[in-house]
Amino acid sequence: MVTAFQLPAQENQNFAIAIHGGAGTIEKSRFTPEQEKAYRLKLKEAVEAGYKVLDKGGDSLDAITIAINILEDSPFFNAGKGAVYTYDGHHELDASIMDGKNRQAGAVSGVMHVKNPINLAREVMDNSVHVMLSGKGAETFAKQQGLEVVPASYFNTPHRHEALLRAKEKLKQKESGTKGYQALHQALPEQYKMGTVGAVALDKNGNLAAGTSTGGMTAKRFGRVGDSPIIGAGTFADNSSCAVSATGHGEYFIRYNVAADICARVAYQNKTIEQAGQDVIFGPMHRDGGTGGVIIVDKEGNISMPFNTKGMYRASKSNRSATYVGIFK
Numbered sequence: 001m002v003t004a005f006q007l008p009a010q011e012n013q014n015f016a017i018a019i020h021g022g023a024g025t026i027e028k029s030r031f032t033p034e035q036e037k038a039y040r041l042k043l044k045e046a047v048e049a050g051y052k053v054l055d056k057g058g059d060s061l062d063a064i065t066i067a068i069n070i071l072e073d074s075p076f077f078n079a080g081k082g083a084v085y086t087y088d089g090h091h092e093l094d095a096s097i098m099d100g101k102n103r104q105a106g107a108v109s110g111v112m113h114v115k116n117p118i119n120l121a122r123e124v125m126d127n128s129v130h131v132m133l134s135g136k137g138a139e140t141f142a143k144q145q146g147l148e149v150v151p152a153s154y155f156n157t158p159h160r161h162e163a164l165l166r167a168k169e170k171l172k173q174k175e176s177g178t179k180g181y182q183a184l185h186q187a188l189p190e191q192y193k194m195g196t197v198g199a200v201a202l203d204k205n206g207n208l209a210a211g212t213s214t215g216g217m218t219a220k221r222f223g224r225v226g227d228s229p230i231i232g233a234g235t236f237a238d239n240s241s242c243a244v245s246a247t248g249h250g251e252y253f254i255r256y257n258v259a260a261d262i263c264a265r266v267a268y269q270n271k272t273i274e275q276a277g278q279d280v281i282f283g284p285m286h287r288d289g290g291t292g293g294v295i296i297v298d299k300e301g302n303i304s305m306p307f308n309t310k311g312m313y314r315a316s317k318s319n320r321s322a323t324y325v326g327i328f329k
């Protein structure tokens, strides 16, 4: 039976997907040609896997989940397998997902053993009465729902461990108590605060979806939670406007409610996603010191990927545009 939520796909309905693998000090000089090629291939693989779902008439939620899983399973990106280390040498993962059709949403923060946190966010959305679960409770729920759990050591990677040691060295230089830590962490170079993966999509039924998954910030402490699992800050989707996934210095993205603000400008000011994205990413948040970027797709299948950093791992594909992969400005 065809229900109100399962209308047959429209022949002339556009469909599109965009993904990101984090923004930051991403400059060509930091890559060997082989490394750059490997990153590009992984982004291409993820965006095309998501696109395939859409092309077959699948749901935007499934398309973004598949794309994000590929990025989570890759050690290149700060999510899942490549997650950064906390100050105490662990990994605390955050993720969120939102369905533009009905504004249902799910989010998790501070999970340490769930292989693909985006899948857990989806379980929270689909099979719990809550929006956000955290820590041990979220992990108990993950086990109950039969999600894949892994030993904490699964998330260990040598390059992220070296980054932690470097960050701690910088933090130690003048650290004196909590206040010193906060000031020093604020002054840590951008690359310690960024990573994250995300995806946004529009499917053939006109449904938008957005999802974001991250390890957060290198050397984060005291149970710090960034914007990625916060609906409205790191992730937002509403069929009447757009779908957004963010990456950047989470504290700013929370305070400026970045993802929801972009969609609100589209909904209430009739701005294009291009204009709304520019306004927010280069507006007061940026002047205040906030760095990062977003990927946006609207209900017509337009795509915009603004960022105010040196680079952002990104890719897109739609029924009207071929696969695009970008890293640098």
Ligand code: ASP
Binding pocket: 022, 023, 078, 193, 194, 195, 196, 214, 215, 216, 217, 225, 226, 227, 228, 246, 247, 248, 249, 250, 251, 253
């Ligand atoms: N926004 C993430 C956080 O603050 C990090 C990132 O996107 O790179 O946790």
